[in-house]
Amino acid sequence: MINELTTLETKFSVEELRRDFPILLRFVHGKPLVYLDNAATTQKPVEVLNAISTYYREHNANIHRGVHYLSEISTFEYEKARGKVKNFLNANEQKEIIFTRGTTEGINLIAHGYGRKFIGAGDEILISAMEHHSNIVPWQMLCEEKGAKLRVIPMNDNGELMLEEFEKLLSPKTKFVSIVYISNSLGTINPVKHIIERAHALNIPVLVDGAQTVSHRKVDMKELDCDFFVFSGHKLFGPTGIGALYGKAEFLEKMNPYQGGGDMIASVTFEKTTYNALPFRFEAGTPNISGAVGLGAAIDYVSKLDFQSIQEYEHELLEHGTQILQAIPGLRIIGTAKEKAGVLSFVMDNIHPHDIGTILDKEGIAIRTGHHCTQPVMQRFQIPATARASFSFYNTKQDLELLGQAVYKVKEIFKA
Amino acid sequence: MSEINELYQELILEHNRSPRNYKKIDKPSHFADGYNPLCGDHYTVYLKVSNNVIEDIGFEGSGCAISKSSASMMTTSVKGRSVQEAQKLFEKFHSLIMTKIGDEIPEDKIEELGSLGALIGVREFPARIKCASLAWHALNAALNNQNNAISIE
Numbered sequence: 001m002i003n004e005l006t007t008l009e010t011k012f013s014v015e016e017l018r019r020d021f022p023i024l025l026r027f028v029h030g031k032p033l034v035y036l037d038n039a040a041t042t043q044k045p046v047e048v049l050n051a052i053s054t055y056y057r058e059h060n061a062n063i064h065r066g067v068h069y070l071s072e073i074s075t076f077e078y079e080k081a082r083g084k085v086k087n088f089l090n091a092n093e094q095k096e097i098i099f100t101r102g103t104t105e106g107i108n109l110i111a112h113g114y115g116r117k118f119i120g121a122g123d124e125i126l127i128s129a130m131e132h133h134s135n136i137v138p139w140q141m142l143c144e145e146k147g148a149k150l151r152v153i154p155m156n157d158n159g160e161l162m163l164e165e166f167e168k169l170l171s172p173k174t175k176f177v178s179i180v181y182i183s184n185s186l187g188t189i190n191p192v193k194h195i196i197e198r199a200h201a202l203n204i205p206v207l208v209d210g211a212q213t214v215s216h217r218k219v220d221m222k223e224l225d226c227d228f229f230v231f232s233g234h235k236l237f238g239p240t241g242i243g244a245l246y247g248k249a250e251f252l253e254k255m256n257p258y259q260g261g262g263d264m265i266a267s268v269t270f271e272k273t274t275y276n277a278l279p280f281r282f283e284a285g286t287p288n289i290s291g292a293v294g295l296g297a298a299i300d301y302v303s304k305l306d307f308q309s310i311q312e313y314e315h316e317l318l319e320h321g322t323q324i325l326q327a328i329p330g331l332r333i334i335g336t337a338k339e340k341a342g343v344l345s346f347v348m349d350n351i352h353p354h355d356i357g358t359i360l361d362k363e364g365i366a367i368r369t370g371h372h373c374t375q376p377v378m379q380r381f382q383i384p385a386t387a388r389a390s391f392s393f394y395n396t397k398q399d400l401e402l403l404g405q406a407v408y409k410v411k412e413i414f415k416a
Numbered sequence: 417m418s419e420i421n422e423l424y425q426e427l428i429l430e431h432n433r434s435p436r437n438y439k440k441i442d443k444p445s446h447f448a449d450g451y452n453p454l455c456g457d458h459y460t461v462y463l464k465v466s467n468n469v470i471e472d473i474g475f476e477g478s479g480c481a482i483s484k485s486s487a488s489m490m491t492t493s494v495k496g497r498s499v500q501e502a503q504k505l506f507e508k509f510h511s512l513i514m515t516k517i518g519d520e521i522p523e524d525k526i527e528e529l530g531s532l533g534a535l536i537g538v539r540e541f542p543a544r545i546k547c548a549s550l551a552w553h554a555l556n557a558a559l560n561n562q563n564n565a566i567s568i569e
């Protein structure tokens with residue numbers, strides 16, 4: 001065991017990496033910050049902060065519209081960031097990458113651009129029981145408008161999708177599958193590759209919600225072969241307000257535009273507008289240029305790291321944290337899938353997650369409590385909410401030990 | 417006393433463990449739901465009012481220790497009072513928990529609230545003030561005959 005640990009730590013120096021994230025040095029309520037809310041948003045390395053600052057200090061101008069020097073540089077930086085996303089996802093072409101505000105906007109764009117055009121009355125859209133609200137509500141809105149039907153792949157008590165039920169739900173009526181790769185409230189890693197293959201056998205397009213995936217493991221569009229993939233920059237150590245949508249060109253080409261406005265047009269007269277080419281057709285208005293630049297810097301940052309080591313290290317954190325929490329009487333972990341990422345959702349007998357969160361906060365420990373925008377998951381497990389600790393590679397085993405100690409403090413206060 | 421111990425005072429924990437008037441009332445004259453979508457806390461408050469007096473009150477639902485104990489203490493402090501007195505009490509309670517951190521609160525103001533004064537610790541936890549006032553908002557909605565869900569965010 002000791003040997004294993006040392007080999008891992010030489011490959012991967014957490015202490016060194018932590019220095020890249022200035023916020024990790026701060027104190028909260030007089031205690032050193034223990035940040036365990038990475039599924040909500042991740043912290044930003046200094047490279048990202050500097051890139052945004054440099055952009056505004058030295059390059060700021062509007063893009064795609066100016067002949068002047070700064071506008072050219074801004075355009076270049078913005079498109080360079082697109083290229084970084086393309087390489088990061090291993091997409092075929094740069095035009096398959098559309099900048100969005102985040103995962104939520106990406107899903108809405110597809111529900112609108114693809115869904116409103118190609119899904120009609122009686123058709124079925126397939127999602128899973130562990131979707132984030134952002135992968136439920138846009139489809140529900142579409143179904144209501146079109147008279148289509150939302151079908152849900154159920155999960156078992158461990159929080160694993162029931163694949164035999166998925167098979168039964170697939171039918172000629174199924175016109176779209178939209179599925180979360182890693183669940184934000186349970187940590188389950190879904191077998192998306194298998195799901196994509198099965199759907200493709202019936203010519204059904206698949207969207208993968210990669211919000212919780214991109215910071216934890218390498219994704220490869222050519223290998224995964226999904227038709228759409230969405231993620232948020234802020235969960236990948238980048239800024240808020242920026243994200244990306246990958247879509248196979250053949251799908252993007254035939255979709256309706258999302259919003260109308262500047263930049264997405266080729267020509268406008270009062271009689272008729274012709275739309276711009278990909279990807280600009282889906283980026284109406286002045287985009288979040290500094291956000292894209294920041295996201296590009298975040299991608300550069302994670303690309304220097306080795307995802308294999310990250311995955312191994314985070315798995316070790318997960319095992320360590322699971323052991324610590326499991327040993328606490330009256331505590332139950334929600335989400336015990338075999339394939340699981342660094343998320344520990346838990347409930348405690350007679351103590352509401354909200355109270356756990358407040359007490360942990362006073363210890364400097366940031367976790368999230370509530371339904372995590374997955375109310376159907378809470379309903380499935382018949383609980384009102386969970387307390388959730390979610391990790392990133394900059395967390396340490398000590399963070400998890402402090403978490404355990406703080407949970408004992410909760411029990412002490414509640415005399416439980 | 418640390419802030420956390422002041423928040424989770426014995427009286428609050430005790431009401432959380434064994435809430436008073438935790439019951440549904442048959443044929444209530446008034447009732448309303450209080451719901452906090454942010455954390456999922458959800459209570460229904462039932463009232464039997466006659467001749468302008470709150471003769472009986474009960475609540476059901478689930479939520480954190482702060483919201484549940486506050487609901488429990490609310491029921492004991494308004495039972496037997498007139499509707500106007502109950503509304504006055506809500507105003508006083510509300511202004512107490514909304515008093516800015518650091519601002520002095522006169523002892524007598526806390527005293528006149530009775531057991532409700534135990535919730536004064538929530539002032540130090542802005543994120544929890546809504547928990548403490550949830551059941552009161554439901555009571556208010558019920559008394560104003562808004563027999564449907566109110567939601568505070």
Ligand SMILES: Cc1ncc(COP(=O)(O)O)c(C=O)c1O
Pocket residue numbers: 039040101102103104105132134135180182183184209211212232373
């Ligand atoms: C699995 C999953 N999908 C979608 C989202 C929505 O992401 P955003 O709020 O950045 O649009 C989240 C964020 O919590 C998530 O975890």
